[in-house]
Amino acid sequence: MNWSWDHAAAVLPELLSAFLRVTLLVTIVSSIGAAVLGLVWAIVLREAPKVVAAIIFRILDIIRMTPIPLQLAAIWAFVITTDVEALTVGLIVYAVHYSTYMAESYRAGIESIRPGQWEAATALSMSKGRTWRAVIIPQALRATVPSLGNWAIAMFKDTPFLIMISVPEMVTAAEKYGGSTFSYDEPFILAGLIFLAASYPTAVLMRKLENRLATY
Amino acid sequence: MDAFLDDLSTAAPRFWDGLVVTLQLGLGGAAVAFVIAVALGLLTLSPNSWLRAPGRMVVEFFRGTSLVVQLFFFFFVLPQIGLELDPIPVGIAALGLNYGAYGAEVVRGSLAAVPKAQWEATTALSMGSVQRMARIIWPQAWALMLPGLNNLLVMLVKGTALASFIFLHDVTFVADDLRRTMGKLFSFGIGFAIYYALNQLLSSGMRILELRAQRRLGLKPESRKATKRAEAVAGVG
Amino acid sequence: MPPTDESLQPVPGAPALTFENVVKKFGDLTVLNDLNFEVERGQRVTLIGPSGSGKTTILRLVMTLESLTGGYIHVDGVPLTHVERGGKRVARRHKDVAQLTRRIGMVFQQFNLFPNMTVIENIIEAPVHVLGKSKEEARTRGKELLEQVGLGDKADQHPSRLSGGQQQRVAIARALAMDPEILLLDEVTSALDPELVGDVLQVLRDLAENTDITMLIVTHEMQFAQDVSDRVLMFDSGHIIEDAQPDVMFSNPTHERTKEFLRAVL
Numbered sequence: 001m002n003w004s005w006d007h008a009a010a011v012l013p014e015l016l017s018a019f020l021r022v023t024l025l026v027t028i029v030s031s032i033g034a035a036v037l038g039l040v041w042a043i044v045l046r047e048a049p050k051v052v053a054a055i056i057f058r059i060l061d062i063i064r065m066t067p068i069p070l071q072l073a074a075i076w077a078f079v080i081t082t083d084v085e086a087l088t089v090g091l092i093v094y095a096v097h098y099s100t101y102m103a104e105s106y107r108a109g110i111e112s113i114r115p116g117q118w119e120a121a122t123a124l125s126m127s128k129g130r131t132w133r134a135v136i137i138p139q140a141l142r143a144t145v146p147s148l149g150n151w152a153i154a155m156f157k158d159t160p161f162l163i164m165i166s167v168p169e170m171v172t173a174a175e176k177y178g179g180s181t182f183s184y185d186e187p188f189i190l191a192g193l194i195f196l197a198a199s200y201p202t203a204v205l206m207r208k209l210e211n212r213l214a215t216y
Numbered sequence: 217m218d219a220f221l222d223d224l225s226t227a228a229p230r231f232w233d234g235l236v237v238t239l240q241l242g243l244g245g246a247a248v249a250f251v252i253a254v255a256l257g258l259l260t261l262s263p264n265s266w267l268r269a270p271g272r273m274v275v276e277f278f279r280g281t282s283l284v285v286q287l288f289f290f291f292f293v294l295p296q297i298g299l300e301l302d303p304i305p306v307g308i309a310a311l312g313l314n315y316g317a318y319g320a321e322v323v324r325g326s327l328a329a330v331p332k333a334q335w336e337a338t339t340a341l342s343m344g345s346v347q348r349m350a351r352i353i354w355p356q357a358w359a360l361m362l363p364g365l366n367n368l369l370v371m372l373v374k375g376t377a378l379a380s381f382i383f384l385h386d387v388t389f390v391a392d393d394l395r396r397t398m399g400k401l402f403s404f405g406i407g408f409a410i411y412y413a414l415n416q417l418l419s420s421g422m423r424i425l426e427l428r429a430q431r432r433l434g435l436k437p438e439s440r441k442a443t444k445r446a447e448a449v450a451g452v453g
Numbered sequence: 454m455p456p457t458d459e460s461l462q463p464v465p466g467a468p469a470l471t472f473e474n475v476v477k478k479f480g481d482l483t484v485l486n487d488l489n490f491e492v493e494r495g496q497r498v499t500l501i502g503p504s505g506s507g508k509t510t511i512l513r514l515v516m517t518l519e520s521l522t523g524g525y526i527h528v529d530g531v532p533l534t535h536v537e538r539g540g541k542r543v544a545r546r547h548k549d550v551a552q553l554t555r556r557i558g559m560v561f562q563q564f565n566l567f568p569n570m571t572v573i574e575n576i577i578e579a580p581v582h583v584l585g586k587s588k589e590e591a592r593t594r595g596k597e598l599l600e601q602v603g604l605g606d607k608a609d610q611h612p613s614r615l616s617g618g619q620q621q622r623v624a625i626a627r628a629l630a631m632d633p634e635i636l637l638l639d640e641v642t643s644a645l646d647p648e649l650v651g652d653v654l655q656v657l658r659d660l661a662e663n664t665d666i667t668m669l670i671v672t673h674e675m676q677f678a679q680d681v682s683d684r685v686l687m688f689d690s691g692h693i694i695e696d697a698q699p700d701v702m703f704s705n706p707t708h709e710r711t712k713e714f715l716r717a718v719l
């Protein structure tokens with residue numbers, strides 16, 4: 001290994017550009033998507049008729065237990081003839097995949113709410129919908145946000161799987177640079193450091209948030 | 217139906233080869249990850265900060281830098297400094313280090329969650345540190361860490377799907393490859409089924425371990441068989 | 454808003470609450486077996502009896518927090534959760550049950566205030582979103598009720614900043630904001646430190662004095678029960694074993710079990 005500052009300087013802008021345009025975009029958009037979808041699953045699993053809930057549970061289980069690269073390749077194979085972009089496929093796959101994990105986090109958050117809260121809502125004749133919106137979700141969210149943040153960080157570090165469908169995210173850019181210059185160490189070390197620099201402080205922040213949100 | 221069975225018999229050898237690669241990476245990675253998780257978990261719990269600090273740094277480094285980056289680093293950079301490795305050991309090393317670092321947090325957290333009184337009791341009984349860990353603390357922490365390790369095992373198995381990035385022909389590669397000749401629905405369907413079955417199998421195995429660990433701590437009722445055996449030994453019933 | 458279904462209108466002269474052959478089981482455990490009693494409008498009825506005798510279950514059935522295993526509960530003469538149709542017992546539509554339970558309020562042992570809302574938000578939540586009152590109207594009334602329970606200055610506090618006794622008084626105000634005809638009170642002072650019990654009981658005494666709300670009360674505060682009740686029901690194993698006016702019940706009970714129970718608690 002012979003570290004060259006020239007190579008480092010040359011590849012860094014390419015990495016950062018791919019980071020901002022793809023890696024960060026996918027992380028943010030798909031995290032929001034996963035957070036919304038996950039909440040929908042959590043509510044549906046509680047409120048839907050038993051059979052429907054069981055079917056949805058099984059589907060989520062399958063999504064959760066199969067790899068993202070396979071999911072990317074599969075969806076991509078089905079839309080490749082249409083003009084849907086690979087990036088869009090990526091956004092959807094990441095959002096749906098991580099929504100299955102976030103649904104679990106929400107479930108735990110919802111179950112941590114004491115039954116007295118539901119009972120008080122019933123005693124006040126509040127509707128199901130209003131009870132969820134005004135009482136349950138705000139309290140569950142408080143218990144769940146740090147865990148959602150941690151899943152978003154996990155998603156962030158999984159974004160290089162986008163290589164599977166040739167979306168030019170940061171590690172693809174690093175590999176490309178390495179392939180054309182035969183200088184692999186600078187791009188991969190820098191890419192790793194960028195991941196570390198973005199994820200570590202966020203993880204620390206989530207830990208802090210967890211402590212602060214723990215009580216009312 | 218017959219056509220499906222024909223397809224299946226054509227595809228089966230290919231998927232079998234893929235499964236062998238996936239299993240090598242998954243089981244090899246899990247074994248390495250477990251050893252690393254225990255070692256780093258103990259290290260990060262050490263009262264000695266000369267051991268603890270480097271342990272923490274290694275954990276945060278491998279957790280923070282992304283699995284695929286680590287894989288590519290091992291695959292592309294190490295040969296340049298004369299470390300020529302086959303792709304399978306490279307994959308196993310990357311999976312083992314990455315998930316080992318995550319596992320270290322589970323191990324550390326579970327050990328730390330064993331009540332302080334248990335640690336103090338071992339001191340009161342003048343136990344040595346190895347005896348204390350092996351006989352008192354670890355068995356209690358083991359029951360606590362299994363659910364977390366189970367989650368990580370599923371993630372590790374999914375992580376093996378990066379095999380094709382280093383030119384290995386695992387299940388994901390085969391599914392993607394066969395879609396041209398055998399149809400998308402068929403090839404990907406089989407691919408999903410294989411991973412799902414594999415992960416379900418591993419998860420139930422982990423749950424059995426968990427149940428046994430809890431039983432040993434008296435947290436779950438003994439199985440009927442175990443009760444019978446105990447009664448037989450005690451000469452009752 | 455008039456009730457959508459004519460049959461939900463109160464029956465003139467009917468009791469506020471009627472238990473008709475009520476059966477409640479939890480799995481194999483039969484808690485109430487063929488229970489019958491009535492509570493007249495405006496009456497204050499206290500349920501006493503040993504722990505586990507089914508008092509809480511009775512209140513929870515009225516609030517529809519538990520489902521009936523058998524029999525009927527009528528509110529103002531209208532069947533609450535089940536109706537008899539062609540000799541068969543059928544469950545009412547959820548919407549109708551919801552209409553009827555609006556006349557019923559409940560205060561819990563553990564307060565159950567919503568921790569994500571301020572005191573005033575707790576109070577106006579249901580008037581605004583269930584009864585459709587305007588925010589200002591609900592707020593004005595809410596402030597009045599807070600004054601009434603002695604917490605006029607706590608409107609914008611979060612419940613977690615209040616003492617247990619204060620929280621329970623907010624919970625009472627929250628229930629009153631719905632203008633219930635029937636108020637269910639389940640051991641509302643049991644979770645409080647002894648020095649905080651007095652304020653809460655005073656609020657309830659005032660309420661009994663100044664309103665004509667029908668009250669069904671479960672309490673271990675026997676002096677309070679004697680002062681506010683028109684009638685006391687002694688329960689044992691899900692049965693009413695004595696039904697008397699408070700002075701009779703507390704000074705001269707007839708049943709041996711009642712005597713035993715009162716000796717133990719007084």
Ligand SMILES: Nc1ncnc2c1ncn2[C@@H]1O[C@H](COP(=O)(O)OP(=O)(O)O)[C@@H](O)[C@H]1O
Binds near residue numbers: 484504506
């Ligand atoms: N949700 C429940 N599941 C099972 N048993 C219950 C449940 N709620 C109450 N019980 C049982 O019903 C009986 C009556 O309980 P309860 O109405 O709370 O009595 P009280 O309020 O008079 O102390 C008790 O034996 C109690 O254990």
Ligand SMILES: [Mg+2]
Binds near residue numbers: 510640
């Ligand atoms: Mg009770």
